[in-house]
Amino acid sequence: MMDTASPVPSALTASRVSSKQVFAIAGPAMVANLTTPLLGIVATIAIGRLGNATLLGGVAMASVIFDCMFWLFGFLRMGTVALTAQATGAHDTREINALLMRGFIVAALIGLGLIALQIPLAAIVFDAMGGSASVTHAARSYFAIRIWSAPFALANYVVLGWLVGQARASLALSVQIAINLVNMAATVLLVLVLDFGIAGAAIAAIIAETSGVIMGVLSRGGLRATCLPFSPPRCSTGPNCCACSRSTATS
DSSP states (O other): OOOOOOOOOGGGSOOOOOHHHHHHHHHHHHHHHHTTTHHHHHHHHHHHTTTOHHHHHHHHHHHHHHHHHHHTTTHHHHHHHHHHHHHHHTTOHHHHHHHHHHHHHHHHHHHHHHHHTHHHHHHHHHHHHTOOHHHHHHHHHHHHHHGGGHHHHHHHHHHHHHHHHTTOHHHHHHHHHHHHHHHHHHHIIIIIISOOTHHHHHHHHHHHHHHHHHHHHHGGGGOOOOOOTTSOOOOTTGGGSHHHHHHHHHO
């Protein structure tokens, strides 16, 4: 009796994923994640140059608070990675764009909530830190300004997850490096040149986080149907998918 089972179409067969392809995405993504705390580190170094131990302690304390507080909403990054990867695998450009906008909306709502609750929030976290009165006063000054960066800082989580989810990890790393370069330049200018002190360090962080969101929005302009080397081509989404693009290019 002859086997009547139909062969599996080549478009639906899964191709092998090499270690090189995995590390091409994972490597830049890991480095990009490691750059996140650098905003607080740069502020600490700049304030340390002023020779005031109280201001240095205040910035160090507030930086730890922001790193921990913002990472409570790390699901904005991780969730965006997963959903964007699914949309990328489906070659759904419209959904990829929509995910970025939805992430921005959620980040804005959470960030505005943190700003609205900044007074009771500051009371809770600074009591828990248990610093001296002078250090806590300096930390509160930094906190009161940098808290306004919350929507932008959380939006950058979305940008990073959105880019990594499309396997554009190198671009994600470039955005994170650019954020830190802007922060370093703004911190040097505001703290060491214009002598704005601890307020200058906080303003520099806001400028850097805002620049990251702007770069994330601009990266949408280069968005095309993403053809991953390990995703099989298919035409289920119309002319924007990889297989259709290839057939059009060769025709």
